[in-house]
Amino acid sequence: MMTRMLILLLLLPLSTSGWTTCSSSGRAKSALSMNLFNDFGDLMTGGKLAETMTQLPYSPPLSAGSSMSDDKRVLAVQERLISFTGEDFDVVDATTNQEFAKVRGAMMHLPGKDKMRVTVDGEVCAVLDRKLVAMTPTYDILRGGEEKLGWIEKEVVALQDTFDVYLQGAGGNLGPFFKPPPAFKIEGDFMDRNFCMKNTLNEVVAKVSMDWIVEFDSFNHYQVQVAPGMDAVLVIACLCAIDEEFDEEHKEAKKKREEGKDGWF
Numbered sequence: 001m002m003t004r005m006l007i008l009l010l011l012l013p014l015s016t017s018g019w020t021t022c023s024s025s026g027r028a029k030s031a032l033s034m035n036l037f038n039d040f041g042d043l044m045t046g047g048k049l050a051e052t053m054t055q056l057p058y059s060p061p062l063s064a065g066s067s068m069s070d071d072k073r074v075l076a077v078q079e080r081l082i083s084f085t086g087e088d089f090d091v092v093d094a095t096t097n098q099e100f101a102k103v104r105g106a107m108m109h110l111p112g113k114d115k116m117r118v119t120v121d122g123e124v125c126a127v128l129d130r131k132l133v134a135m136t137p138t139y140d141i142l143r144g145g146e147e148k149l150g151w152i153e154k155e156v157v158a159l160q161d162t163f164d165v166y167l168q169g170a171g172g173n174l175g176p177f178f179k180p181p182p183a184f185k186i187e188g189d190f191m192d193r194n195f196c197m198k199n200t201l202n203e204v205v206a207k208v209s210m211d212w213i214v215e216f217d218s219f220n221h222y223q224v225q226v227a228p229g230m231d232a233v234l235v236i237a238c239l240c241a242i243d244e245e246f247d248e249e250h251k252e253a254k255k256k257r258e259e260g261k262d263g264w265f
Helices: 002-011 025-044 232-264
Strands: 073-079 089-093 098-105 115-120 123-130 138-143 147-154 162-167 184-189 194-199 204-210 221-226
Touching: 073 232, 089 232, 098 232, 115 232, 123 232, 138 232, 147 232, 162 232, 184 232, 194 232, 204 232, 221 232
Parallel strands: none
Antiparallel strands: 073 089, 073 221, 089 098, 098 115, 115 123, 123 138, 138 147, 147 162, 162 184, 184 194, 194 204, 204 221
């Protein structure tokens, strides 16, 4: 794996934008190294973030006042250390250090009750409602908790773990075998929580990575980059659904390992 990464690094084109005019050759080399590092990071995380997303495929955005921005956003998403639901997150704008949103899970995991709510400024902007009967892990995305905007589901057959985001009524919704084309596709290294979200034009509209600066086994801490013109609330909602899904898979795998040990002794 390390050999392949080094080969990819060596094959990266040397961008002239990495050079700066200065009297010190050390500063120029430093700038070039930083450019190579950024290019390599973009390659490993799905490509560069779009400078401006072409257009949202739905209207209005989930939060009229906070979803959209003309500038790139960097959000810190932290799972709460003390949580009665295990699905509680706090979202902070990393630039201003101001609260952006809160995500709160349901107290009871029952049919119709297993939901996560995304609130911005005290207003419920989106609700994730897990479907208990589905071929693959699926969450309905409800605008304001009532209107179904679409859903996010894990692909059944794929070379790598992939999640698709579909919009309600886009091209028809005739069941699991006659779905519309996905409005967004989320793919990458989900085991290490390093993935990106792309639109139908293959533009990277959001990138998610685990923040290794703050790392605890009991909760997750993410850095989320959102492209200008992308709905940041939708990105947060999808991230929380994926985090919950892989937490569930981790618990199941741990349970099976423990049952296997019990069988030996």
